[in-house]
Amino acid sequence: MSDLLKLTAAQAVEALGRGDVDAGELHSLYRERAAGETINSYVSVGDPLVPDAAGKPLAGVPIAVKDLFCVEGIETRACSKILTGYIPPYTATAIARLQDAGASYLGKTNMDEFAMGSSNENSAFGAVQNPWDPTRVPGGSSGGSAAAVAAGLAPWATGTDTGGSIRQPAAFCGLVGLKPTYGAISRYGMIAFASSLDQAGPITRDVTDAALMLKYMQGRDEMDSTSTGMTEDVMMPSSESLAGKKFAIPAPIDWNGVQPGVKEVFDLACKRIEAAGGEIVEVPLPHADYALSAYYVIAPAEASANLSRFDGVRFGERAADPTGLTDMYERTRGDGFGPEVKRRIMLGTYALSSGYYDAYYNRAQQVRTKILEDYAAAFSSCDFIITPTAPSVAFGIGEKTDDPLAMYLGDLFTVPVSLAGLPAISVPAGLATSDGSAAAEPGADGALPVGLQIVAPHFRENALLEAAYVFEQATEFADGPWTWAGS
Amino acid sequence: MTRELSAVLGYVEHMNELELDGVEPTARVVDLVNVLREDQPRPSLPLDVALANAPDEADGGFGVPAAGS
Numbered sequence: 123m124s125d126l127l128k129l130t131a132a133q134a135v136e137a138l139g140r141g142d143v144d145a146g147e148l149h150s151l152y153r154e155r156a157a158g159e160t161i162n163s164y165v166s167v168g169d170p171l172v173p174d175a176a177g178k179p180l181a182g183v184p185i186a187v188k189d190l191f192c193v194e195g196i197e198t199r200a201c202s203k204i205l206t207g208y209i210p211p212y213t214a215t216a217i218a219r220l221q222d223a224g225a226s227y228l229g230k231t232n233m234d235e236f237a238m239g240s241s242n243e244n245s246a247f248g249a250v251q252n253p254w255d256p257t258r259v260p261g262g263s264s265g266g267s268a269a270a271v272a273a274g275l276a277p278w279a280t281g282t283d284t285g286g287s288i289r290q291p292a293a294f295c296g297l298v299g300l301k302p303t304y305g306a307i308s309r310y311g312m313i314a315f316a317s318s319l320d321q322a323g324p325i326t327r328d329v330t331d332a333a334l335m336l337k338y339m340q341g342r343d344e345m346d347s348t349s350t351g352m353t354e355d356v357m358m359p360s361s362e363s364l365a366g367k368k369f370a371i372p373a374p375i376d377w378n379g380v381q382p383g384v385k386e387v388f389d390l391a392c393k394r395i396e397a398a399g400g401e402i403v404e405v406p407l408p409h410a411d412y413a414l415s416a417y418y419v420i421a422p423a424e425a426s427a428n429l430s431r432f433d434g435v436r437f438g439e440r441a442a443d444p445t446g447l448t449d450m451y452e453r454t455r456g457d458g459f460g461p462e463v464k465r466r467i468m469l470g471t472y473a474l475s476s477g478y479y480d481a482y483y484n485r486a487q488q489v490r491t492k493i494l495e496d497y498a499a500a501f502s503s504c505d506f507i508i509t510p511t512a513p514s515v516a517f518g519i520g521e522k523t524d525d526p527l528a529m530y531l532g533d534l535f536t537v538p539v540s541l542a543g544l545p546a547i548s549v550p551a552g553l554a555t556s557d558g559s560a561a562a563e564p565g566a567d568g569a570l571p572v573g574l575q576i577v578a579p580h581f582r583e584n585a586l587l588e589a590a591y592v593f594e595q596a597t598e599f600a601d602g603p604w605t606w607a608g609s
Numbered sequence: 610m611t612r613e614l615s616a617v618l619g620y621v622e623h624m625n626e627l628e629l630d631g632v633e634p635t636a637r638v639v640d641l642v643n644v645l646r647e648d649q650p651r652p653s654l655p656l657d658v659a660l661a662n663a664p665d666e667a668d669g670g671f672g673v674p675a676a677g678s
Contacts, residue, residue, distance in 0.1 A: 543639060
């Protein structure tokens with residue numbers, strides 16, 4: 123049985139196609155593991171029945187779905203109390219496309235409430251344990267998806283990324299996480315956080331699986347007027363060399379805020395890129411340093427508008443025995459939202475209020491323009507931009523919950539990319555000691571994964587996946603917890 | 610909560626270091642213009658499905674407590 127757990131999704135598709143593996147058996151294996159898990163990565167597990175997927179491209183491979191995606195007939199809460207009991211009458215386009223391609227629905231994964239957080243600790247369902255070390259967070263907001271894939275509770279999972287919510291948990295759990303170009307995948311049926319930033323994408327064990335999931339998720343959707351689909355077909359990566367490719371390190375990076383072990387793994391990654399034929403250069407991104415400030419104005423501002431729909435009128439939980447309409451609104455929202463969500467609604471409402479709009483929201487959007495200009499100039503002299511995905515290894519559960527600003531600062535490498543809507547992937551680059559003080563060898567006691575973030579120009583996902591694939595082949599990254607599981 | 614919000618607002622003041630006069634604000638990153646479809650009726654959610662999640666229903670609509678109290 124445990125051999126089935128070691129198959130990537132792409133390998134499982136092949137094995138299913140050959141008839142070596144039975145789709146029902148594979149689904150049951152994962153479903154039973156998901157139902158019996160102990161790390162709190164799932165919030166619900168789906169039906170045991172597997173629809174017939176014979177002849178379809180994904181051949182019945184099971185998939186875990188972040189609780190941000192609506193699935194018809196399945197309670198969908200974005201891990202918030204306020205959406206208790208909400209049963210969507212429709213399925214998100216991204217998930218429907220995967221199901222149409224033959225993916226079988228496994229269950230809903232835990233996440234930070236409304237995708238607001240970097241640790242999965244802001245969930246109405248409680249924190250999730252990182253399979254590499256149960257005392258640590260899996261990252262967030264797609265923490266349940268990453269933990270489930272890393273623990274061998276799903277072959278792969280969908281995530282969503284607003285400021286790093288696919289890439290950072292992938293890095294913390296030793297997985298591949300791809301945030302596609304803004305617009306590549308429909309947002310229809312994804313519960314909205316910050317609409318100019320939100321983007322769905324894959325969390326997988328390898329780069330090939332990320333390409334495979336993207337292939338069947340992407341596409342223009344008339345239900346999302348900002349969706350464009352990819353400009354080219356998604357290809358399965360197969361390159362063997364990085365010859366002729368320029369990988370740029372943005373300058374300046376303030377390495378003081380980065381753990382030495384993360385820096386060491388990043389430096390080793392640069393050497394591997396060079397050994398594979400790539401060239402390492404530097405490019406200026408002078409406004410990247412202001413990206414976090416702009417993001418923590420723009421994202422809360424959009425969230426405060428998006429979350430106004432949760433008022434106890436049309437769906438979700440309503441406060442009991444309201445004395446009148448205003449009392450119902452106040453108590454429904456007061457009881458229904460968690461502290462981080464309230465914080466962001468207040469920040470956003472403040473930033474959008476007349477008198478402060480120019481100083482905060484408008485200014486943040488001007489910074490966004492400068493960041494876009496920086497990237498456009500940078501990509502005239504390089505093919506890709508590389509950074510660590512996160513400045514630290516996975517931190518302890520409870521370590522940063524009292525200091526939201528410290529939590530926000532962990533997004534420094536992922537947020538500028540989101541503001542520019544660029545595609546980016548996090549690929550496992552190596553391991554560091556649990557205190558982040560130095561790089562560690564595979565198999566070292568307590569070692570934790572470190573991710574490399576690779577960023578490409580808009581809609582250059584194919585080139586990005588090829589580069590990530592070559593890097594993955596060149597990296598001796600030890601297998602993850604899914605290979606320890608069930609053996 | 611007050612202390613935490615002040616810390617975040619203090620941090621974002623960082624943007625004030627930049628000279629941004631005359632810089633156009635960016636609201637979206639993908640260059641798209643609205644294309645409107647033909648205005649033709651098509652099926653939408655049936656009433657009972659649309660109301661299925663409502664905490665309260667009244668006369669085929671969403672029920673709410675009286676306003677103004």
